[in-house]
Amino acid sequence: MFAEQGMTIDRRSYLPLIIGLFAVLPYSSLLLSGNMVLKDGVYSDYGSFQLPVREFVSHEFVEGRFPHWIPWLGCGIPLHATQQVGICYPLLTPLLWLVNANMAIKASLFLHVVLCYWGQYRLGRQLKLSVTGASIAALICTQSGFLCTHLAVGHVTLVLAYALVPWLWCSVIQICDTTSPRGACRFAANVAGLLLTGHPQLPYYALLFGGIWAAASLAVGAAKSHRLAVVSAFTTGLMLGIAIAAVQIVPTWELFQENGGQSTRGTAEYASTYALNGLDMYRLLIPSLFGNPMVDIPELMAPDFYHEKVCYLGVITWCLAIIALFSGYSSRWPWGIATLIGLGLVVALGDSTPLFSWLCASVPGLTLFRCPGRCLSMVSILMALLAGRGFDSLTQPNPLLSRRAEIGLAAAFVFLALAVGYMADQAVAEFDAARWIEFAKANLRWEFAASAIATLAAIITCWLLPRFLSRFRPLIVAMIVVMDLGYFNLRCIQFEGDSSVQLTDANVAAIGTQRFIDGDTGFSSQEVRYSRCVAAAVRTRTRMIGTNEGGVLPHGCEEVFAALETNPDVTLRMAACRSVWKKNAPLQTSPNEALPRIWFYPDSLQDYLDKSIKSLTATNVDHMFTVANEIRVEVVIEESQRIVVQLPPDTSGTLVIADTWYPGWKCRVNEKDSEIRQAFHCFRGVSIDAGTHLVELRYEPKNFFNGLVISVSGIGVLFSISVWRPCRSRGSLPVRA
Numbered sequence: 224m225f226a227e228q229g230m231t232i233d234r235r236s237y238l239p240l241i242i243g244l245f246a247v248l249p250y251s252s253l254l255l256s257g258n259m260v261l262k263d264g265v266y267s268d269y270g271s272f273q274l275p276v277r278e279f280v281s282h283e284f285v286e287g288r289f290p291h292w293i294p295w296l297g298c299g300i301p302l303h304a305t306q307q308v309g310i311c312y313p314l315l316t317p318l319l320w321l322v323n324a325n326m327a328i329k330a331s332l333f334l335h336v337v338l339c340y341w342g343q344y345r346l347g348r349q350l351k352l353s354v355t356g357a358s359i360a361a362l363i364c365t366q367s368g369f370l371c372t373h374l375a376v377g378h379v380t381l382v383l384a385y386a387l388v389p390w391l392w393c394s395v396i397q398i399c400d401t402t403s404p405r406g407a408c409r410f411a412a413n414v415a416g417l418l419l420t421g422h423p424q425l426p427y428y429a430l431l432f433g434g435i436w437a438a439a440s441l442a443v444g445a446a447k448s449h450r451l452a453v454v455s456a457f458t459t460g461l462m463l464g465i466a467i468a469a470v471q472i473v474p475t476w477e478l479f480q481e482n483g484g485q486s487t488r489g490t491a492e493y494a495s496t497y498a499l500n501g502l503d504m505y506r507l508l509i510p511s512l513f514g515n516p517m518v519d520i521p522e523l524m525a526p527d528f529y530h531e532k533v534c535y536l537g538v539i540t541w542c543l544a545i546i547a548l549f550s551g552y553s554s555r556w557p558w559g560i561a562t563l564i565g566l567g568l569v570v571a572l573g574d575s576t577p578l579f580s581w582l583c584a585s586v587p588g589l590t591l592f593r594c595p596g597r598c599l600s601m602v603s604i605l606m607a608l609l610a611g612r613g614f615d616s617l618t619q620p621n622p623l624l625s626r627r628a629e630i631g632l633a634a635a636f637v638f639l640a641l642a643v644g645y646m647a648d649q650a651v652a653e654f655d656a657a658r659w660i661e662f663a664k665a666n667l668r669w670e671f672a673a674s675a676i677a678t679l680a681a682i683i684t685c686w687l688l689p690r691f692l693s694r695f696r697p698l699i700v701a702m703i704v705v706m707d708l709g710y711f712n713l714r715c716i717q718f719e720g721d722s723s724v725q726l727t728d729a730n731v732a733a734i735g736t737q738r739f740i741d742g743d744t745g746f747s748s749q750e751v752r753y754s755r756c757v758a759a760a761v762r763t764r765t766r767m768i769g770t771n772e773g774g775v776l777p778h779g780c781e782e783v784f785a786a787l788e789t790n791p792d793v794t795l796r797m798a799a800c801r802s803v804w805k806k807n808a809p810l811q812t813s814p815n816e817a818l819p820r821i822w823f824y825p826d827s828l829q830d831y832l833d834k835s836i837k838s839l840t841a842t843n844v845d846h847m848f849t850v851a852n853e854i855r856v857e858v859v860i861e862e863s864q865r866i867v868v869q870l871p872p873d874t875s876g877t878l879v880i881a882d883t884w885y886p887g888w889k890c891r892v893n894e895k896d897s898e899i900r901q902a903f904h905c906f907r908g909v910s911i912d913a914g915t916h917l918v919e920l921r922y923e924p925k926n927f928f929n930g931l932v933i934s935v936s937g938i939g940v941l942f943s944i945s946v947w948r949p950c951r952s953r954g955s956l957p958v959r960a
Contacts, residue, residue: 242358242701243340246365249705249713250336253329259718260325261377264516266530269377270723272771274325275758276308281319281327283863291887292864292922295760297770297780298738298798298905299882303927304474307774309380309421311470325721328379335386340365342389343607349396350556352611355618355697359543360611362704364389367603368510368535371712375517376530380421385600387417388429392604395433398460399440402452407460408945414464415937419471424592425600431586432563432601439559466937473930475775481886482775489590491574491583496593497531498573502654508678510535510711511670514662517715520670523662534599536606537707538674539681539700543613544606546685550616557612560605567602570595617688618696677707723758724806731763733810736820736858738766739802742811746791748784752776756804766820768800779883779905786837796844797836797903799881818844818881821858821868822851824908825876832877835904864922872915880907880920887924892916 261269276293280302283290290310293302303310310316314334318327343364347357364370373381394410417426437457440446446453465472487493506512510533514522517529547557569578573595583590663671680703688696726734739760744750754769768783770776776784786794792815795801799820803811824832828850831843854874860867868878877900884907890897892909893916902908909918 236354238355238697239344239358239361242362242697243344245701245705246340246362247333247336249366249709250333250716252716252718253333253336256329256718258323258325258721260721261375262517262717262719263722264376265526266376266516266528268771269379270721270758271377271755272757273308273328273377273379274721275723275761276302277319277324277328279761280308280310280316281324284319286862288862288864289927290863291924291927293761294863294882295764295766296757297772297776297883298766298768298783299885300770300772300776300780301474301478301885301887301924303471304478304924305772305774305776306423306471306475307380307421307772309383309419309471312383312416312419312421314416315379315383332374332379332382335383336365336370339370339386339389342386342393343604346389346393346396346604347608347611349393350608350612352608353615353618356611356615358611358697359614359700359704360607362701363536363540363607363610363708364604366705366708366712367607368533368708368712369597369600369603371708371715372517372530372533375715375717378422378530381425381597381600383420384417384422384425384429387413387420388425388600388604391417391429392433392436394460395437395457398453398456399437399444399446402449402456404944404947407456407463408941410457410460411463411467411937411941414461415467418464418468423475424594424597427588427592428598428601431588432567432605435563435566436559444555463937463941466933467941469930469933469937470927471930473926473933474924477886477924477926478777479775481778482781483778488592488775491580491590493593494583494590494595495573495579497528498575498579498595499532499571500575501572503532504568504572506533507535508538508541509670509674511667513659514666515715517717520666521662523659528594531594531596534596534603535708535711536603536610537681537704537711538678539684539703539707540606540610542681542685543611543617544609545613546616547609547613550613557609560609564602564605564609567598567605570598571602614688614696614700617685673710677703677710680707723762724756726759726763726765726804726810730802730804730810731765733812734765734802736766736799737802737817738768738798738800738820739804739810740768740795740800742803742805742808744769746787748788751784751787755806759804766799768795768798777883777885779885779901782836782905783883786835789837790839793839793841793844794836796848797839797881797906815841816848818848818851819856820881821856821866822879823854823856823870823874823876823911824879824902825850825854825874827876829877832879832900832902832908836906839903859917866920868918868920870911870916870918873913874911874916875913876911877902878909878911878918880909882907885922887922887926889921889923891919891921 260274261267263270279293280290291301291303293300302308315327315331318330321327322330340361343361344357347360352360370382370385391413394406394413398406398410417429420426437446441450441453511520513524513527514520515529516522548561569576569582570589573579684700684703740746741751741754741756744754751769753771753773754767755771756767756769757771760767783794783798795813796815796817799817801813801817803813828847831847855871857869858866859869866880870878879902884899884901884905888899888907890899890909892911897909899920900908900910
């Protein structure tokens with residue numbers, strides 16, 4: 224009927240939708256799992272950080288407060304400034320108003336899976352891939368090991384950022400090809416979206432790789448003919464994107480400065496933390512080679528951090544990518560992408576390769592992030608594009624393809640074997656081959672079988688694809704990719720009932736207004752920083768010493784954590800912590816009394832206030848404890864961002880609040896502004912003169928409001944440029960007949 228009316232339907236127009244369903248439907252469990260949560264595990268952050276903290280965010284909004292500050296963790300931390308939650312991200316936080324936090328997170332994750340497929344498809348089409356090739360590339364990107372494993376461990380912000388990277392690169396390529404104000408606006412919107420997702424590492428990598436692509440285009444590519452316009456568009460877009468994200472960037476920058484460089488960030492040693500070694504390169508082909516705790520295969524060398532080192536893309540992806548490089552087409556971008564992939568692998572290997580130290584010295588910002596294996600996120604997107612080009616090469620007439628592809632495949636495999644062998648040589652000395660053989664016999668039989676089937680299917684498909692089955696080529700490749708990545712990647716995503724261990728009502732009553740500490744940490748600074756008790760603290764509104772926050776923390780938090788290493792008893796007493804809680808064990812109470820969290824410090828002991836918490840002795844604390852019980856302090860109001868205290872008359876000295884000192888806190892004593900000083904180098908202190916006093920402390924971060932003004936202004940500029948139309952000159956107007 225359509226043919227009779229002159230209307231023909233190209234079956235290829237349905238391919239993106241069909242392959243998109245293959246890509247996205249396995250993630251439908253995010254929407255269909257009800258109140259279930261992502262499976263908890265030793266590396267999981269979902270139930271131990273992301274979910275409870277976003278529940279707190281939702282509660283604060285309901286109470287009419289913006290969640291600047293969370294008092295329950297780390298003696299109090301600036302939640303918004305730490306950036307790990309991405310409170311201002313527009314594709315997640317608004318959902319907290321509609322459904323509970325768990326469903327909001329899962330719905331946003333599913334939305335970003337769809338965005339990932341759509342963005343990668345658009346990126347492929349931007350690079351002149353066929354409809355089918357772009358669809359295959361989008362499928363591989365959407366089911367990559369990076370997305371699946373980080374989703375499985377609840378790294379929500381990394382998944383959100385990963386899904387937006389193809390969109391950013393689309394705008395980069397568009398500006399390089401044809402500049403326009405709207406192109407700069409799209410670039411700005413993508414930059415802002417990435418910066419607002421929460422975690423800065425993937426936005427950094429995306430801008431770094433996108434910048435290298437743009438520089439190459441300016442030098443020898445499409446942007447060469449209009450360099451000034453391209454540079455202007457990128458500069459405008461980048462500045463506008465940063466301005467829109469200023470509501471997040473400005474508070475985060477303040478936190479970074481206040482920290483005072485106490486963290487080890489900025490060194491090559493820090494940047495190599497949890498990097499891949501040469502042996503890990505073999506896991507690009509057999510991901511479970513040394514275990515996979517997400518599917519209950521024990522780790523050979525625990526802790527292995529599987530999700531930070533394994534980024535499986537499928538055997539057929541590598542075959543198609545190599546074919547793309549030797550396909551005989553005149554386009555140079557596949558080799559440019561191959562160069563970027565090589566750069567990504569060098570970064571991921573960290574100090575396993577001598578090139579990394581040179582990169583750290585040459586590339587600004589590279590040493591600010593640990594877990595360099597996250598650079599494999601960029602490798603995943605780029606490899607998927609090469610695979611899409613390889614598919615097009617196999618399905619389009621090219622007499623040079625067969626011989627070149629065979630030579631290229633052979634040369635590539637030889638080169639990769641030599642390179643991996645060289646890098647693995649450093650790790651082999653610590654590798655127990657006999658132990659691995661026993662481990663493999665016990666745990667990896669099915670893994671090897673699945674890998675062998677995937678490899679055989681990839682080789683046969685690449686050999687037969689140019690010769691036969693032209694009608695079903697896309698679906699055959701899609702099915703092989705889905706089965707391969709489904710077994711090794713999607714299988715990692717599992718759900719269970721919320722099994723977070725909670726404090727009992729009796730425990731909460733025993734802790735009271737003081738704090739508890741996770742006893743499973745052994746009071747180690749590193750372990751306390753990554754405590755698994757966040758859900759217990761946040762959901763019961765109980766304060767704890769410790770976080771599960773891997774980013775930059777305030778100077779006061781770092782001081783307390785460092786003091787725990789050298790003088791734990793004194794530090795706990797000073798931080799109003801007497802309770803030690805271990806999972807599945809009764810609450811333990813220290814025999815030594817802890818100071819109150821809010822207490823009055825008389826003038827006679829002012830010298831102690833200037834000492835660091837690390838330098839105090841048990842005798843000092845005993846003396847302060849005696850004095851603290853002599854003067855009654857009444858807490859009138861206590862909220863997450865507001866404390867009101869009534870002091871008795873005829874007292875002069877310092878009101879001490881054993882919460883983290885941070886610049887955003889303001890104080891008024893009897894309705895007059897008063898300065899908040901640092902007490903013991905980490906807590907808050909307010910000087911009080913004799914008389915009856917009502918002391919009010921509020922958290923009012925000025926930099927947040929400054930950033931908000933900049934963001935609103937940036938959005939206004941973006942909107943103005945987007946709707947602006949240049950007026951025609953009078954001479955160009957059409958003349959009436």
